[in-house]
Amino acid sequence: MTDLSGRRLLLVHAHPDDESINNGATMARYAAEGALVTLVTCTLGEEGEVIPPGLAHLAPDREDRLGAHRVSELGDAMKELGVTDHLFLGGSGRFRDSGMMGAPQNRRPGAFWNTEVDEAAAHLVEIVRDRRPQVLVTYDPDGGYGHPDHIQAHRVAMRAAELAGERAYRRDLGEPYEIPKIYWNRVPRGAVEAGFARLRAEGGAGFPAVASVADVPGVVPGERITAEIDGAAHADRKRAAMRAHATQITVHGDYFALSNGLGQPLLTTEYYELARGTGGAPAGEREHDLFAGVTA
């Protein structure tokens, strides 16, 4: 096993469940190898839809207690992944889920989308300067699929990375620190198309209908991918972490569905595009370690 002591990975996500869907295998791998894996979740996912009928009373238009429930789901998911360092940006409940783009919840006071980027970023700067990760993982500028909280998570993560390294910025938040490598979550079109082909060949794997490539966040041509992490050895942990988010996700074997019930492939190889920093693979090849080329 590679000695990963001293390696630190920070992931910034919008809602509980995003980390397990996007990065569950990567997180499990690095945690198992001894790296410090830190997850920052920006909201409690209060506006999510609830899959199990028995928990429908938690929904925001009824008791509005989904956030607290999702905190416990996230805790269970982190146990499955072996990750102990997880925080909510600004503390639990500081920023609220903004709902889908255009929803009235976007403009609610305290909604993440309705918060100044620099105000939210300051909370993350403090974490960056304390943990000093060599690698940051977040979404692309569109948040993968245009959800306001995902777009905002991208903006806040990128802004915090910038501010953390500025010598003159808020020394009360810690010593300046420059993150060497920043990745965006991506999915290569070929891999997701192949996954859908298998799913259709299996008759939908128990889901009433099958989603399409357009429903998958972050899909890009394969050439854009600069790193791929083979999570085969951690696939069961990723599945278990996704199952822990039971209000949001249903898992059937190698496939899963969100609240719309549409089956889609559960990818255990996870893909990234290097957005900032120097890669450890020759041009045109993919890295197989997010820390490749990191020296400190």
Ligand SMILES: [Zn+2]
């Ligand atoms: Zn999300």
